[in-house]
Structure formats: C-alpha cells, structure tokens
Amino acid sequence: MGLDLYAKIEPYLDFEEEVYTLHKEFLRFVMVNDLNNIIDIGCGQGYFLENLKVNKKNYFGIDLSVEQIKVCQEKNLNAQAIALKDVKEKFDCATAIFDVLNYIPKNEIKTFLKEANLVLNQCAYFIFDVNSYFGFDEIAQGCITIDVEDKFIAIDANFEDEKLQTDITLFEKQENGLFSKEQDSIIQEYHSKEFLTKALNETGFELVEIKEFNLHTQEIADKLIFICKKK
Incomplete structure (x- = not known):
C-alpha cells in the first residue's frame, strides 16, 4: 500500500x-x-x-x-x-x-x-x-493534479464495488534537471x-x-x- x-x-x-x-x-x-x-x-x-x-x-x-x-x-x-x-x-x-x-x-x-x-x-x-457511502461515492472520487515547486502530483480516485482505489503519481525534479517518477495505489473499503x-x-x-x-x-x-x- x-x-x-x-x-x-x-x-x-x-x-x-x-x-x-x-x-x-x-x-x-x-x-x-x-x-x-x-x-x-x-x-x-x-x-x-x-x-x-x-x-x-x-x-x-x-x-x-x-x-x-x-x-x-x-x-x-x-x-x-x-x-x-x-x-x-x-x-x-x-x-x-x-x-x-x-x-x-x-x-x-x-x-x-x-x-x-x-x-x-x-x-x-x-x-x-x-x-x-456518500463520502466515498460523491466526495472522495475524482482526479487532482498539483504542480508546485519541483514536483508534479497526479491523483486519480475511483469508487467501485464498495472499494476506493486511489492511484498516486509523483514526479520530482532531480539535481540533473531530469524528473524521477514514483507510482503507488491506496485501497480503502x-x-x-x-x-x-x-x-x-x-x-x-x-x-x-x-x-x-x-x-x-x-x-x-x-x-x-x-x-x-x-x-
């Protein structure tokens, strides 16, 4: 997780x-x-x-x-x-x-x-x-992107079959000017x-x-x- x-x-x-x-x-x-x-x-x-x-x-x-x-x-x-x-x-x-x-x-x-x-x-x-249920179905679902300082963050949350899967992607600028990428998911029920x-x-x-x-x-x-x- x-x-x-x-x-x-x-x-x-x-x-x-x-x-x-x-x-x-x-x-x-x-x-x-x-x-x-x-x-x-x-x-x-x-x-x-x-x-x-x-x-x-x-x-x-x-x-x-x-x-x-x-x-x-x-x-x-x-x-x-x-x-x-x-x-x-x-x-x-x-x-x-x-x-x-x-x-x-x-x-x-x-x-x-x-x-x-x-x-x-x-x-x-x-x-x-x-x-x-309302909190999951109507509030928690959706996409967010954040572009700040040397980071770009993308969050995509989908509620299906009573489970919320939130996929997170983080791009971070390194000293050489290139961006590293991390991805992971969080599951809530x-x-x-x-x-x-x-x-x-x-x-x-x-x-x-x-x-x-x-x-x-x-x-x-x-x-x-x-x-x-x-x-």
Whole structure:
C-alpha cells in the first residue's frame, strides 16, 4: 500500500481545514470526558498528537508508515512505527482518525478490533471515524493534479464495488534537471453501520453512539464517528 508515497505528497494536498475540523471534534470529546493516557492508532504525521501534547495529555502514536513516524519524531512527538498487535502498554482511550478503519479490509476488521480491545483498560473509550457511502461515492472520487515547486502530483480516485482505489503519481525534479517518477495505489473499503456495529459487539465493545459528521459538505454526512467502550 502506498502510505509512504502518500506521506510525501500530503503536505501539498491543502487539507489543513479538514484536519483541524475533525481533530477539534475528537479533542472536544477527550476534553469533555477528561480522558488521558491515549493511543492514537494511525497517527500519520502527528497532528492530533500535537493537540494532545499541548493539552498536557499522556499520549502515544503508532503508524505503519516509517515516513510518517519520521515526521512525528522530528517534532519530538512520542510515536513509533509499530503494528497495533505489538503494543504492550494499556490505555484509557484509543483514537483512529481520518479513515483509518477504511484502510482495513473487511476480512481483517475483527482482528484489528480485537487488537484495539487488548491495548485498552476496562471501560476505556475507542473513538474512530469512517467515510459514509456518500463520502466515498460523491466526495472522495475524482482526479487532482498539483504542480508546485519541483514536483508534479497526479491523483486519480475511483469508487467501485464498495472499494476506493486511489492511484498516486509523483514526479520530482532531480539535481540533473531530469524528473524521477514514483507510482503507488491506496485501497480503502466502505464499511456500513450495520457491519461495524456487529463487528464491535463481537470483539468486546459496547457501541455508545454513532455521530453523523459533515466534514467536506453540508449536504449529507460524509463521515460517521463511532464512540465505543470496552465492555
């Protein structure tokens, strides 16, 4: 999966407002419920970790992308490039923000949820968001080209059979004036409310609430935020 290539192009995608809006919603929940000792699963370049750090929360971030974690560590954030199953500590809250569960295939969701359950203390919260069907079908699909500095980026996303395939191409100008080319793809899957509710119940979670969330449009909710507790 092209997560390391995505890490290279992410700073040029101009998603700052969306990142801020969604992180604000998660941070509000953390602050209102006075949560501490938080693991952020799929922490990316550490934007949410920075919010936790500023608010003096104990936190730990993990991500499978070595490139993303390098950025976190350059910011002096507590984060490691390790798999969830390799985390040994226990936490009072887990977050998985910006489609983390959509990157997990349906046949691996229950394994992921079991691993999330294992790193949590009793009655701890697990909060995550997923894209709605509308979010995939009407918002995520399409083509983007970005021509900036010494880079040219092309992104082509297609949603079919409940899967979004995003093809990324990056051209970078080298010192000799020629351009190098990198290509990779990212696959995300649509997970329905019913599917996730059943999976959560079967892996030791109590579903507290599903919140509809409008991130990219006011028309129809393009995201769902799941608030769960370990049984």
